[in-house]
Amino acid sequence: MSPRRLDPQIRTAIIDIAARLLxxxxxxxxxxxxxxxxxxxxxxxxYTYFGAMSELVREMVYEGFARLQRYLTHxxxxxxxxxxxxxxGRGYRHNALANSHLYAVMFGGSAPGGFSLTEDDRxxxxxxxxxxxxxxxxxxxxxxxxxxxxELVAHQMWSATHGLITLELGDYLxxxxxxxxxxxxxxxxLMVGAGDDHDAAARSVTASRLRFATEIASVPMAGPENLPSxxxxxxxxxxxxxxxxxxxxxxPAPRRAEPGD
Amino acid sequence: MSPRRLDPQIRTAIIDIAARLLxxxxxxxxxxxxxxxxxxxxxxxxYTYFGAMSELVREMVYEGFARLQRYLTHxxxxxxxxxxxxxxGRGYRHNALANSHLYAVMFGGSAPGGFSLTEDDRxxxxxxxxxxxxxxxxxxxxxxxxxxxxELVAHQMWSATHGLITLELGDYLxxxxxxxxxxxxxxxxLMVGAGDDHDAAARSVTASRLRFATEIASVPMAGPENLPSxxxxxxxxxxxxxxxxxxxxxxPAPRRAEPGD
DNA sequence: ACCTTTACATAACACCGTTGTGTTTTTGAA
DNA sequence: TTCAAAAACACAACGGTGTTATGTAAAGGT
Numbered sequence: 001m002s003p004r005r006l007d008p009q010i011r012t013a014i015i016d017i018a019a020r021l022l023x024x025x026x027x028x029x030x031x032x033x034x035x036x037x038x039x040x041x042x043x044x045x046x047y048t049y050f051g052a053m054s055e056l057v058r059e060m061v062y063e064g065f066a067r068l069q070r071y072l073t074h075x076x077x078x079x080x081x082x083x084x085x086x087x088x089g090r091g092y093r094h095n096a097l098a099n100s101h102l103y104a105v106m107f108g109g110s111a112p113g114g115f116s117l118t119e120d121d122r123x124x125x126x127x128x129x130x131x132x133x134x135x136x137x138x139x140x141x142x143x144x145x146x147x148x149x150x151e152l153v154a155h156q157m158w159s160a161t162h163g164l165i166t167l168e169l170g171d172y173l174x175x176x177x178x179x180x181x182x183x184x185x186x187x188x189x190l191m192v193g194a195g196d197d198h199d200a201a202a203r204s205v206t207a208s209r210l211r212f213a214t215e216i217a218s219v220p221m222a223g224p225e226n227l228p229s230x231x232x233x234x235x236x237x238x239x240x241x242x243x244x245x246x247x248x249x250x251x252p253a254p255r256r257a258e259p260g261d
Numbered sequence: 262m263s264p265r266r267l268d269p270q271i272r273t274a275i276i277d278i279a280a281r282l283l284x285x286x287x288x289x290x291x292x293x294x295x296x297x298x299x300x301x302x303x304x305x306x307x308y309t310y311f312g313a314m315s316e317l318v319r320e321m322v323y324e325g326f327a328r329l330q331r332y333l334t335h336x337x338x339x340x341x342x343x344x345x346x347x348x349x350g351r352g353y354r355h356n357a358l359a360n361s362h363l364y365a366v367m368f369g370g371s372a373p374g375g376f377s378l379t380e381d382d383r384x385x386x387x388x389x390x391x392x393x394x395x396x397x398x399x400x401x402x403x404x405x406x407x408x409x410x411x412e413l414v415a416h417q418m419w420s421a422t423h424g425l426i427t428l429e430l431g432d433y434l435x436x437x438x439x440x441x442x443x444x445x446x447x448x449x450x451l452m453v454g455a456g457d458d459h460d461a462a463a464r465s466v467t468a469s470r471l472r473f474a475t476e477i478a479s480v481p482m483a484g485p486e487n488l489p490s491x492x493x494x495x496x497x498x499x500x501x502x503x504x505x506x507x508x509x510x511x512x513p514a515p516r517r518a519e520p521g522d
Numbered sequence: 523a524c525c526t527t528t529a530c531a532t533a534a535c536a537c538c539g540t541t542g543t544g545t546t547t548t549t550g551a552a
Numbered sequence: 553t554t555c556a557a558a559a560a561c562a563c564a565a566c567g568g569t570g571t572t573a574t575g576t577a578a579a580g581g582t
Contacts (some may be wrong), residue, residue: 004528032570043570051338053570108431109370113570122433155434156421156445156450163424170369172383173416185556189417193454198407244526261296263549265559293539303541303562314539374539 008176011049015037018059022101027112053113057105058121064102065124067221071095072131074219076211081138082145082196086187089130089161091216095185097163098221104169107162119217129154139194146195153194160190184209272310275300280321288373291318313375318366319382325363326385329481330419332356333392337472339356343406343457344400348447349393350422352477354444359428359482365430366441368423390415400455404466414455421451444476445470 017038021029032043032053039045050056066121071091075084096103104110106125108117131153139145145153164186168179191201278299282290293304294316300306332352336345345369357364365371367386369378376412393415406414425447429440445466452462 002582003526006529031568033568044530044572045533048529107433110429111371117431119432122431125433129565150441153437153439153445156447157448159434159443160417160421160424161424161426162427162428163422164420165424166369166427167420167423170378170383171380172368172386173420177412177416182413182420184419185413186417189451189454191454192456193450194451195453195459198456263551263555263557263559264548265548267560292537294537303561305541305561309560380523 005036006049007015010041010045014045014049014056014101015059015063018056019063019102020058022105022112023099025213026101027105027110030112032113033089057113057115058118059103061106061115062116062124064099065128066104066237067099067133068092068095071104071216072128072217072219074215074217075131076139077135078140080204080207081135081142082191082201082209083211085132085135085139085157085191086137086205087211087215089157089183089187089190090212092158093162093165094212094216095168100169100228101166107166107168113180126170129158132157139196144191144196144200150197156193157190159184265311266477271300271302271306275306275310275317276320276324279317280363281326282361283321283366283373288366289364291373293374294443315376318374318376319379321467322367322376323365324488325360325367326389328360328393329353329367329445330389331482332480333389335476336392337476338396340398340403341465341468342396342403343452343462343465344468344472346393346396346400346418346452347466348472349396350418350444350451351469351473353422354426355473355477359432361430364426368427369425370427370430374469390419390435393418397455400457405452405457405461409456417454420449423511474522 014035017035018030021034027197030053032046038047046053046056050059066153071094072088075087075091078084084153101110105112105115129151133150136145136150136153136157139153140147143254151152164179164183166172173179173182187205187208188198188201191204192198196204263381266403268379277289280294280296281300291314293307296317297304297306307314307317311320327380332355336348336352339345345512362371366373366376395417396413399408399466400414401408401411416438425440425444427432434440434443441458448466448469449459452465453459455466
């Protein structure tokens with residue numbers, strides 16, 4: 001027996017290409033033929049390296065959860081836990097807007113290539129809530145939130161923020177009730193709903209706005225090349241291999257307003 | 262000149278079939294060939310009657326907004342406007358769960374047949390908020406909500422409820438933090454966040470739960486046959502024309518828990 | 523050097539939305 | 553009543569999708 005091994009660099013290159021296509025041109029650009037063309041290969045690469053298109057999408061979903069987690073873990077624990085909580089919300093929204101197409105896949109919005117979330121995938125998503133749960137407990141300890149179930153509070157923060165973001169990505173929030181305005185109001189409303197005093201909540205939300213630039217926007221976010229099961233392959237200096245059909249790309253990803261004011 | 266007119270009954274029959282396919286088998290069953298087969302016709306019917314698949318989807322989206330509006334307008338205006346507000350939320354969720362696939366299309370979740378929302382479509386969606394805005398104003402007048410922007414409050418109610426529903430439809434909310442529990446907690450949290458006293462909010466939310474059966478669950482919701490531009494055609498007694506390939510249908514729409522407990 | 527196992531390319535299959543190409547049917551006017 | 557124009561409709565095709573069968577070339581342990 002003497003098989004022939006897969007090239008891990010090709011695997012990461014495929015993920016890189018797919019992530020770029022999803023980010024720049026949306027889910028309808030995520031086709032096996034398009035990916036193969038960008039990689040100067042045949043459509044078989046998707047099946048030899050991932051088994052199916054949906055598994056390739058799943059790899060990107062994992063990367064998406066990892067990025068979200070990275071943002072949330074960069075929120076510092078200060079003596080104003082309500083401001084920390086608001087900043088977690090800002091980080092969540094920042095990640096969703098920076099990777100809007102991927103966010104839609106992660107939370108059931110779109111399903112390119114027949115992809116569907118498994119229970120394991122969803123558990124990855126719920127795991128990121130642990131940051132919020134811990135922060136809610138600190139809000140309890142500080143006497144800012146009404147004593148209760150921290151995990152339940154975290155779910156309320158999550159669902160409300162998720163809803164605002166999906167409406168925003170669906171272009172449902174327009175002036176004068178644009179996403180930024182609704183988000184700021186929602187942050188205060190969530191803190192008050194959890195038990196905080198209105199004026200204190202407003203002050204903490206304002207404080208979190210100032211921390212956004214240093215704790216969220218500046219988080220080093222490497223490209224999709226370093227993924228799970230990527231190991232080395234980063235020592236290689238070249239970028240992607242300059243595809244044959246580098247067509248002028250229909251439209252270069254619609255510019256969206258950044259959340260951090 | 263002497264053209265040949267379209268049969269309005271066929272048009273409504275197509276919409277009926279498409280709505281049933283979407284509801285029972287999801288967006289992936291909404292294909293021109295499948296619709297044509299169910300209608301014992303060729304795929305051309307979709308194009309002669311609707312121009313394109315996306316326009317047929319648009320008709321169903323309009324019906325979806327009409328149903329949502331019908332639920333919301335059946336919430337009575339009582340002397341407990343906070344309970345009215347909570348019941349609006351229950352009606353919103355009830356409609357979303359009863360027409361989950363359609364709800365996903367209405368708010369950007371899925372896009373069968375290359376459908377995409379136009380600004381006019383979204384305006385239909387925003388219009389249903391007027392019920393909530395009016396209710397928020399009554400909450401202000403009753404001294405229950407902190408004085409402010411009724412439309413902004415309505416947006417907070419909307420985005421939070423929408424977020425919980427999309428997470429619920431994506432199977433992200435599981436025990437012990439299942440959708441019902443999160444929703445009840447969210448209702449109270451939203452009212453408190455808008456300025457209501459916690460105990461008063463809890464009482465009103467509980468009161469709204471009792472009103473659900475009579476004001477929401479019992480709303481007469483006719484099938485998709487009476488749609489805009491349907492006019493008569495209802496005088497016809499027959500149902501759909503018993504398609505040739507009434508295959509045993511993969512799975513009969515997953516059963517979901519009802520919100521009104 | 524060999525031989526097995528696998529990667530890979532090519533082409534095909536079944537499906538999709540859409541669109542030509544005819545034919546059939548309706549319908550207002552002569 | 554007859555006629556002809558215009559549109560509905562069926563059929564088949566076109567370009568696209570994910571996936572798979574088939575053949576070939578290359579890699580690696582013996």
